[in-house]
Amino acid sequence: MAKERKSTKRTKFEYVEPIGLRVLVRKDEPKKETKGGIALPDSAEIPTITGRIVTISAAIEHDEDLPLKQYDKVLFHPGNAIPVDFESDNHLFVVPAEDIVAVFRQETKE
Template sequence: MTKKKTAASPFEYVEPIGDRVLVRKDEPKRETRGGIALPDAAEIPTITGRIVTISAVVENDEELPLRQYDKILFHPKNAIPVDLEHDNQLFVIPVEDIVAVFRREAPESPS
């Protein structure tokens, strides 16, 4: 009797270290706001995504308003791709490259 070997990924989880977060980048835009379809070579660079995981350092830093599943705007220059999925949309990003967090409501100001 022969055993079937299954090709399992050696890694199932990525935990960022230091002041970094793991982000799933949004799909690149293929259409302008006016509805004009763009060819693949003319993609608008996408620099938004959702935080998948935050490091323990970021989680414990009360000055950083970042939480898991936040939608963020980031500078892609220092984004490090994580080859864990076939579509390769995961990136480890330093928190200093996050320039904005999208919120549904403005935070309450202290009284």
């Protein structure tokens, strides 16, 4: 009696892991209108420099002086951000920790 072999294919997932003092940020979509409701033309060059941290490097995870966590909304300087051509619809950037200039926090009142 022959044993039937099951074909088990493992799916390999590709991911980006930042190295050193860097984070992977998904940049927010550019604004289409101002807070006052004024529609901006498509040619308007207003850089969007906010986004959400997708993942952090191991160095940042163990650095108590860098209060960055996964899913934090951050403001970053785009000059040294390196675009990651990972998926066509994502806006992923590897950003050095020193280019994160602010973290958006919400205060919870009890």
